[in-house]
Amino acid sequence: MNRWIKKKFLFAYKYTGKWISRAVNGKRSGARGPYRILLYCNASTMEEHLLNYMEQLEEEKYHFFVFLGDGYQKKSNLKSTLFSGKKADQLHYLWQMFCRRWDLIVSADLEHPFWMFPNTIPLLYIGHGISNVSYDQGKTVYDYGPECYDDKGQFIFDKMLEPNRRVAELLYKSDEKFREVVCPTGYRFAGRIGKESEKSSFYRQKLGISDEKPVISFFGSWNRESLFHVLGENLFQVCDALKGTYTFIFSIHPREYKTYDKEINPMGEQVERQREKGHMVRSPGEDWIPYIMASDVVVSDYSTMMSLAILAGKKVMLSDFPDEKIGVYSLGYQVKKTFPVLKDASELEDALKQVLELPVFDQMVEQFRQELYVSVEDYQEKIRAVTKEMTDRR
Numbered sequence: 001m002n003r004w005i006k007k008k009f010l011f012a013y014k015y016t017g018k019w020i021s022r023a024v025n026g027k028r029s030g031a032r033g034p035y036r037i038l039l040y041c042n043a044s045t046m047e048e049h050l051l052n053y054m055e056q057l058e059e060e061k062y063h064f065f066v067f068l069g070d071g072y073q074k075k076s077n078l079k080s081t082l083f084s085g086k087k088a089d090q091l092h093y094l095w096q097m098f099c100r101r102w103d104l105i106v107s108a109d110l111e112h113p114f115w116m117f118p119n120t121i122p123l124l125y126i127g128h129g130i131s132n133v134s135y136d137q138g139k140t141v142y143d144y145g146p147e148c149y150d151d152k153g154q155f156i157f158d159k160m161l162e163p164n165r166r167v168a169e170l171l172y173k174s175d176e177k178f179r180e181v182v183c184p185t186g187y188r189f190a191g192r193i194g195k196e197s198e199k200s201s202f203y204r205q206k207l208g209i210s211d212e213k214p215v216i217s218f219f220g221s222w223n224r225e226s227l228f229h230v231l232g233e234n235l236f237q238v239c240d241a242l243k244g245t246y247t248f249i250f251s252i253h254p255r256e257y258k259t260y261d262k263e264i265n266p267m268g269e270q271v272e273r274q275r276e277k278g279h280m281v282r283s284p285g286e287d288w289i290p291y292i293m294a295s296d297v298v299v300s301d302y303s304t305m306m307s308l309a310i311l312a313g314k315k316v317m318l319s320d321f322p323d324e325k326i327g328v329y330s331l332g333y334q335v336k337k338t339f340p341v342l343k344d345a346s347e348l349e350d351a352l353k354q355v356l357e358l359p360v361f362d363q364m365v366e367q368f369r370q371e372l373y374v375s376v377e378d379y380q381e382k383i384r385a386v387t388k389e390m391t392d393r394r
Contacts, residue, residue, distance in 0.1 A: 017098035018115040024101055025120050034063040035103040035391045038113070039088070043071030046108040047082040049128045052188050053106060054086065056383040062391075064088040067097065067113050103391045110147040110156065118154065122390040125157040130164065130187055130307035130372065132332030134325065141327035144171065144178075155181050159386060163187035166371045170329045185382045186374020190311055194373065196293050197312045203294040207280065209247055214356060217249035217295040219288075220267075220319075221303035222256050227319040228267045230301070235345040236270070240277060242349060249291050250274050253303075254284035297355060299342070302326050306335060310368045315355050317342060331368060338364050 037057075039050045054064055066088050068076050078090045091097060097114050102121045105112055108128040125148075131141040139145075143160065150156050160182050162168045168184035187193075201211070209215060218235075220227030228235065239248045250271045257268030275281050282291045288305070292298060298309035299317045302325050309316050310331070318336055320343040326332040339361065340351035355361050374382070 014094070014115045017094060018117060020098045021114070022117050022120050024099060034061045036063050036065065036101060037387075037391075038091075038097065038102050038105045039064060039066045040069060040105060040107045040111070040113040041066060041072075041081075041083075042069030042107075042109055042111055044081065046128055049108040049126060049188065050106065051082045051086070053108075053126050053383060054083075054088065056380045057387060058087075060384065060387075062387075065091055067091045069111070069113065104387065107157075110143070112156070118150070122159075122393070123157045124386070124390060125160040126188075127161055127163065129304040130331060132302050132304070132307065132326045132330040134327040134330070138324040138326065138328050138333075141167075141330050144327075157181065159183055159390060161185045161386070163190075164331055164371050167329050167331075183382070183386055185386075186379055187307075187311060187372040188379060190373045191376035191379060193289075193308065193311045194375075196289055200293050203290040207290055207294055209280070209294055213245060213247045214296040214352075215247045215249065215294055216297045216299065216352065217282075217291055218251065219292075219298060219300045219303065219305040219309070220252045220256075220271075221301050221305075222253035222260070222266075224261075224264055225301070225321045225325060226253070226256075226303075227299065227301040228252055228256070228271065229264070230319040230321065231342060231345040233270065235348070236274060236277075238345045238348050239274075239279065243278065246352070247280070248274075249280040249282060249295065251282035251288070251291060257284065297352065299348075302332050307331050307372065310335070310365060311372055313365060313369060315339070315361050315365055317351055317355060331371060335368065 039054065041047055041050050064087065066078060066083055068081070068090070078084055078088065094114050104122050104124060106124045106126060108126050110125065112123055127143060131143045133142050134140060134145065135142055136145050148156055148160070158181070162182050162184050163186060165184045165186070168182050171178040171182050204211060204215070218227060223229070252268055252271045256266045256271070259266055272281055272283070282288065288308070292309055292312050292314065295314055297315045297317060298305070299319065300306040300309060301319050302321055306316055306318065316335060317340045320341050323333070323336070326336070340355055342348060342351060
């Protein structure tokens with residue numbers, strides 16, 4: 001009974017807040033102070049993306065607030081996040097958001113912080129990566145799947161940033177409704193990655209890697225269809241046999257360091273053991289930039305790391321996975337149709353010779369890179385323009 005009462009109270013609380021927010025944000029007076037922007041951060045993995053958005057606007061007259069969502073402990077504060085030291089106020093309770101005027105709410109995931117009537121407050125979705133993964137059998141990527149619509153089939157967000165120009169154009173051609181919502185911007189970290197890609201020798205020296213041999217890195221995601229599970233333990237044996245010809249780096253998703261499914265044996269410990277054989281291992285929490293930049297070829301799966309390697313100008317190969325795992329418009333889908341795909345670890349040696357020797361793969365890397373690349377200055381200009389458009393119409 002207590003649980004039933006609590007559930008009903010929470011529903012009434014949120015529903016009342018929805019009406020309060022509508023009343024507060026319904027009418028605007030002529031006098032205006034700095035525009036108020038609420039950043040909704042539902043998990044720590046979203047922090048770098050929201051922080052980057054905020055940094056594009058620091059010279060503008062905006063007042064930022066941050067609400068830490070369900071992915072945080074109730075008593076979490078900004079000092080323990082990437083927002084520490086930034087000019088942003090933290091909100092701790094839903095009622096604080098119900099009762100305030102907002103000019104814009106920004107989210108890096110397909111969620112917003114509280115219930116609201118459509119068109120009450122402008123909502124901006126900035127995304128949290130370069131989306132490849134699909135949850136509807138490859139029809140769309142996550143960003144434009146069922147989660148981006150409300151129960152009436154309308155877009156939840158007023159604007160959605162899209163890092164891939166080709167994807168944006170394909171969406172426009174598929175349905176004109178996307179033209180008003182989807183804003184192609186390039187990838188937010190592309191400029192920084194581009195500058196870092198010029199420092200390959202620096203990072204090899206930093207990591208203690210010789211220039212004598214090509215460097216091959218493996219960046220695997222998690223779950224049974226990810227790189228290390230598809231290629232299996234035989235991958236390590238193959239790499240052992242080839243370490244006189246190549247230098248190998250291994251990196252696996254943090255979730256693979258503990259059990260997450262009773263039917264799947266996590267492979268994090270096996271990856272860590274490769275240090276004992278003289279291979280390099282990037283552990284969770286380490287910056288990925290040095291390892292990617294030191295590489296000649298990056299072997300990945302459907303994760304964002306594949307797209308980041310392309311942005312860094314690196315040749316890539318993929319482990320095999322079902323086409324339905326990624327959206328048909330995604331960069332991952334295009335890469336899988338172009339670069340070598342490993343169904344078994346025994347194919348590694350021949351695939352490496354192919355991708356390292358044929359110039360066509362250099363050309364394809366550059367073609368795919370241009371879909372995502374944007375300079376630091378141009379990206380900032382795009383973000384400022386989108387934000388100004390959305391706040392001014394209030």
